[in-house]
Amino acid sequence: MQHPSVIPQEIAHFNALAARWWDESGPMRPLHMMNGPRAAWVVQRVRALVGPGVEILDIGCGAGLLAEALAKQGFEVLGADAGAEVIEAARSHAQGQGLNLQYRNATAEELVAEGVKFPVVTALEILEHVADPVAFLRTLADLLEPGGVLFLSTLNRTPQSFLTAKLGAEYILRLLPKGTHDWKKFITPAELGRYCREAGLRLADTAGLSFSPRRRGFVLSHDLSVNYLAMAVAD
Template identity: 45%
Template sequence: MANVDVNELAKFSELAHRWWDTESEFKPLHQINPLRLEWINGLCPLSGLKVVDVGCGGGILADAMARKGAQVLGVDLATKSLRVAQLHALEAGTDKVEYEEIAVEDLAARQPASFDAVTCMEMLEHVPDPASVLRALGQLVKPGGWVFVSTLNRSFKSFLFAIVGAEYVLKLLPAGTHEYARFIRPSELARMAREAGLELHSAKGLTYNPLTQRYSLGMDTGVNYLLALRRPA
């Protein structure tokens, strides 16, 4: 049985045709994509690297990393989202990205230690067993390579901002996008990473200012956060 929640897949499949509409439900992802891309590229220059984006959805990050010069494989289990990603790559002429419908655990079994960098953004809070995903990410990356993950902190501040604020007050996301019980504290994610053979390099917080309607990276990990991990050489 794949590590997947069929209800979560259905939810994103219904919205698949809107992935590349920058004013749609995916507007926040388009807004934060330059921030996370530059953070990744600053730590691990992407040009010439072999990268896999796990839980790639419609390909927003995968496409951007390919345009930085990486050879990118985007994987997901949402068929409709992958079709949208493939179509966008054709329309945009992005020639260094490919997409495949496969579970990350199956990909890790097929291609262990094959990638210079692995990304898994905004996915862990949507799967039944995030520790299984971390183990697979650790298996996919080459010794000395990088793993980049992002998710939501399980905190009162996160409940207030990411669910009440973002989904019901500001309506940045559809109501029901997130389930608070599935949010992961940074300490829990760091433990999963250690158990997967990965070492924590650094962390960043992602915050949103409703007045300026801008996102920024900083040290506040109370809501959204990103971890940079490495597999020892």
């Protein structure tokens, strides 16, 4: 089976970070800083468009930052990731919290082969790490129920993102391990809209995730020049 979501080197890179994924001052610090606003953006739209307590599939869940945040908001969540070590870290962290949350070491393609479908799918900070973004979006569309909603987040390919998300975050401020991102694989909103159409999805909403020095964290904004969120609907 073809796995357009899997690049072995990417899986190995993130597996190597599994033990420190939940360390808020560790290598996943930017994800911790983003997690509150990105989860809030998703939750607000899921409740408005689909309903409370629905089942959500979180693809590329890593060690579970978003999955746990969604489960704590009352959703039934399945987190799936191709990395075995990050899934073990996710399970360990969730243990004893009494959340309606399960994890699987599986790819999106494997779930499609099982015929499972969900009203909501999230795939945050993964699109820039897959082998074939269009094929991956088609796979995600296959995991959606009719009228289902897909949430994405990725990085825009702009001079600003090169300076801040690549050069700044990895080499100057060292917020991320070197080699975390390949700037050439960042995706513009226009490209994402086209990719979604090719996958049978309609890009319905976007929002920026911008760093606020005053708040020392990320906030939702209208600025899509670096990090941005997107919502697509299965027509």
